[in-house]
Amino acid sequence: MNTDDLGQRVADDVADGGGLDGLRRLSGVIAALEERRTGLVEELRRGKAATWEEIGRACGMTRQGATRRWAGRLQARSFGVAADSYQHGRPGYPQALIGSAVPREARKVLDLGAGTGKLTRLLVEAGLDVVAVEPDEGMRARLAAAVPKAAVRAGSAEHIPLPDGSVDTVVVAQAWHWFDQAAAVPEIARVLAPGGTLALVWNVRDESQPWAAELGALMHRSTRQQIDTAPLLPAPFGTPERLEIRWEHPTTPAGIIDMVASRSYVIALPEAERARLLADVEQLLATHPDLAGRERIAMPYVTRCTRVRLG
Ligand SMILES: C[S@@+](CC[C@H](N)C(=O)[O-])C[C@H]1O[C@@H](n2cnc3c(N)ncnc32)[C@H](O)[C@@H]1O
Structure with missing residues (x-):
């Protein structure tokens, strides 16, 4: 046949x-x-x-x-290739985000596209009952080791391995732009309890300091990833509430190099171009008058959150 x-x-x-x-x-x-x-x-x-x-x-x-x-x-799905750099170099989230992203009455929370568990850990520390769903095996292994109190599941936003109406809140940190949103919206609505909340979160580098602007220009010299960090959501979600938190991530020159190396568009660069970019970042860190000789660097971020309710 x-x-x-x-x-x-x-x-x-x-x-x-x-x-x-x-x-x-x-x-x-x-x-x-x-x-x-x-x-x-x-x-x-x-x-x-x-x-x-x-x-x-x-x-x-x-x-x-x-x-x-x-x-x-x-x-x-490329993040697992650089999971160690991701874990070492990417910032976490400010503690204050939890109170804004997760309503006070919520108990059971899904961290969707949880990566190595940078937000999952904060959710667990806030006393919530957390299930973390992540498609990449490498990221999932680090997540399970870093946050043993979370229930870690393989799955994706398009196929969430949870029953209907089983969570009060879904949080998506730094991952919404990777989802097939036409499939993810009904799937998230399915697993949320009536009146449940969806919170979409992004850490955006604050480039108001000249060295941070120079770093950003270097990172984007070959590709610029355009991400809508204040998205509108279709029905069955209601009107979005937005909030921003300014904060600083304490890191090191090696941490900044890993932050750059773990960006998906850097992982995707041809090897020679990737090596050149990382060398140029190293050079900036070693020679910029605001950075040279410093072992600790405060990397400024704005955390943006969009919160919507079901129905
Ligand atoms: C930039 S990382 C963010 C990880 C974590 N939420 C954090 O804040 O550090 C994006 C994550 O989304 C995951 N991802 C990509 N496509 C996905 C999908 N369709 N459904 C769920 N997760 C997805 C990737 O594997 C990766 O771990």
């Missing part, structure tokens, strides 16, 4: 009887197949076993079609 006939037979079997039940079953199988296909593309690209041209041909697409479909997703 050729693959077209096989596909037709599977589709007929799954959708047997038609109607909404058939449509639901068929959609579930299509989503699982698409997930498997993306997994194969990831394996092929990570191992450099196939070009985008070859992948496109195998999927019946052009090279551009294949990169459009998967390159962003691969970048979203």
Whole structure:
């Protein structure tokens, strides 16, 4: 039997009887197949076993079609490659964020796209019952070691491994822009209890000091990642409330180099360009009059939070 006939037979079997039940079953199988296909593309690209041209041909697409479909997703899943740098170099969040992102009455909180657990730890320390969902195995391993009191689960924003209405609040720190939002919005609404809260959080470097502006210019000289840190959310979410907290992350020159090395667009750079960028950052840290010779550096940030309620 050729693959077209096989596909037709599977589709007929799954959708047997038609109607909404058939449509639901068929959609579930299509989503699982698409997930498997993306997994194969990831394996092929990570191992450099196939070009985008070859992948496109195998999927019946052009090279551009294949990169459009998967390159962003691969970048979203690239953090595990630099998980140690991430853990060492990325800032945490100011304690005051918890009171703003999580309503006082909330008990059970989902940290979605939890990474190495930088926000998860604060949520646990605030006495909340925390489940952390993270798709990347490397990030998840560090998260489980760093925050043993959180329940750590494999999963994604598009497939959250939790029952309907099972959490009071979902927090998404530094990860919303990586989600397939058309799939993530209904999935988050499904796991939230009625009236539950969704909080979207970003740490943005405050570049008002000249050295911080120079660092930013270096980091973005080959790519600039545009992120909407005050997004609007569609129904079933209500009107957003916004808040900002200014604070400083105490770090070191090595911490700043790791912060740069753990950015997804830096991970994705060709090796020579990546090495050149990290060397230039090292040079800035060693020679800028505000930084030279300093062992401790206060990196200024603004933490932005958008909070919305269900319904
Ligand atoms: C920049 S990190 C933020 C990690 C953590 N929340 C923090 O604040 O440090 C982005 C995280 O989102 C995860 N991620 C990417 N795509 C995702 C998706 N579709 N669903 C859930 N998490 C995703 C990545 O694996 C990564 O750990």
